[in-house]
Amino acid sequence: MKQLFKVCTIAAVVAASFTTASVSAAEEAVTQILFKNVNIFNGIDNKLYKNSHVLVEGNLIKSISTKDIKVNSDAMVIDGAGRTLMPGLIEGHGHINMNGSSLADIENNRSWEELASRGVAKADMYFKNGFTSWRDAGGMATGLKKTIDAGLLNGPRIYPAGAFIGPTGSHADFRNYTTPNETVYGANSAGSRLGMTFTADGVDMIKTAARQNFMQGATQIKIMSSGGVASAFDPWQLDAYSATEIQAAVEVADAYGSYVMAHSYSKKSIMRNLENGVKTIEHGFMFDAEIAELMEEKGAYMTTNMHAFSPYLGQIEAISSSPAAARKAASAQAAFGDFVENVNKYQPKFGFHSDCVGGVDSCQKQTAYEMSISAELLGNFFTLKSLTSVNGEILALSGDVLNPYPEGKLGVVAKGAYADLLLVDGNPLEDITVIGADPQWFDAKTREAGDIKTMRIIMKDGKIYKNTL
Ligand SMILES: [Zn+2]
Incomplete structure (x- = not known):
């Protein structure tokens, strides 16, 4: 009874600290929370570390031991009773503020405040489902990130790419068929006015777009380096950016100590991106032995939406609402036949990626399914690692200067890591x-x-944001 009271008291203090921004640093520094009797999945190893204790001090993991850990008299003690303590989940490629039913719907039917408020609901949903960090793969998010970091909303730590950058007619081009392409900002497109997308051709425009993103708080740059399925003007086979255009984006990212993530489907595009300094290949469906070798040589990562291999793919509204997209999806699925076998064989550094551009309910379902189909095709351990430590490494690629959360590692249960944890x-x-x-x-x-x-x-x-013990 006494312990329960103590738990409640400290929980109240913890809860109060969200609303009282003026809690002094000294008061917060002494906060200790001890997880007793837990089995640890550390995000890295294919095993549980049984019967362990983990001490959280402030916002970091202070110590981990199988022996009793001494704590202050006012520490909160949680008896895990043999449950699993693991890192918070990390989305490796999401679009938090892209939340219409299709790209055309977002472009034509949604005002900024509708997109923004839907983004808040989406961030809240992911957070309540255990996603404590999020790499945004383009479509705004720097504002939502600041708001969450300021403690005004609950949500994951966000690493935004800002507006994704792609050439005219690419996967990043949301304009209508007759919309003129006037400037780097594509002034006549709602997506570009909102800072969701840049239509940028050639070295100079790409550099301006990348610099503008960093100016607005991006932690990495996203380029649309090949065609896609759910977009209007581009075949997925398209090798969209030239080597010099890719180099332009990489040069600007390098100057900020950060990196470029590239949407890339075809083998030609994947190889070109890797050869020119891109650090993470997004989708990467033509992954094979040669790509695996180059990725290893370059220390590059890949994140892939495994639901692309689902028999239900065609039911995604962005695809089902467009016969052209449905045809593209069918031809893409047919072409990507060896992907799963190759990933299992070559074991690339692989991040979890759910890539949902819909609303709260559809993204909740898609993400739950993405975890399941990934586990089914690539195994539970591979999927769990992709959701935690590997995505944590990917987030850290934003570099010492731009990384907004530089105090500890993300995606692992380890001494000194951020205390982003699930029981x-x-x-x-x-x-x-x-x-x-x-x-x-x-x-x-x-x-x-x-x-x-x-x-x-x-x-x-x-x-602690949820506790049902
Ligand atoms: Zn995406």
Whole structure:
């Protein structure tokens, strides 16, 4: 009873610290939370470290031990009772503020305040489902990030790419068929006015666009270096940016100590991006032995939306609403036949990527399904690693200067790492559904955000946001 009271008291203090920005640094510094009797999935190893104790001090993990850890008299003690303590989940490629039913819907039917308020709801949903960090792959998000960091909204730590940059007619070109392309900002497109997309051709325009993104708070640059499926003007086979154009983006990112992430499908495009300094290949569906070798040589990563291999892919509204996109999706799926086999064989550095551009309910379902199909095709451990330590490494590529969270590592349970932690019932290495994965996609039951009963505690930055123990 006494301990329960103590837990409640400290929980109240923790909760109060969200609303009282004036809590002194000294008061916060002494906050200790001890997780006793937990099995640790550390984000890196294919095993659980049994019967362990983890001490969180302030916003970082202070120590990990199988022996008792001494704590202050006012420390909060949580008995994990053999549950699994693991890193908070990290989205490696999402679009938090892109939340219409299709690219055309976002371009034509949504005002900025509707997109923004839907973005808030989406950030809240992902956070309640255990996503404590988020790499945004383009379409604004620097403003939402600042608002979350200021403590005004709950949500993940965001690493925004700002507006994605692509050439005329590319995957980043949201204009209508007859819209003139007047400037680097594509002044007549809603997407470009909102800072969601840049249509940029040639070295100078690409450099300006990349610099503008950094000026507005981007932590990395996203280029649309090949065609895609859900966009209007481009075949997915398109090798969209030339070597010198890719180099221009990489040169600006280098100058900021950061990196370029490139949307890239075809082999030619993937190789060209890697050869010219791109650090993360997005989608990368033509991945094979030669690409694996070059990725290793360059220390590059790949993130892939595994739901692209689903038999249900055609039911995504952005695809089902467009016969042209449906045809593109079918030809792409046919061409990417060896991807899964190659990833399992060559084991690239691979980040989790759900790539949802829809609303709250559709993204919740898509992300739960993405975890499930990834585990089914690539294994539970590979998927869990992609959701935690590998995506943590990818976030750190934004460099010492631009990384907004430089105090510790993300995506691992390790001494000195950020205390972004989940406590879950069961063992996710054996059963991926305990972190919310769902083998059903469009047929899945609609659930309330955060209604994952096996996810008992969500902690971010040393603060507890959910506790159902
Ligand atoms: Zn994307």
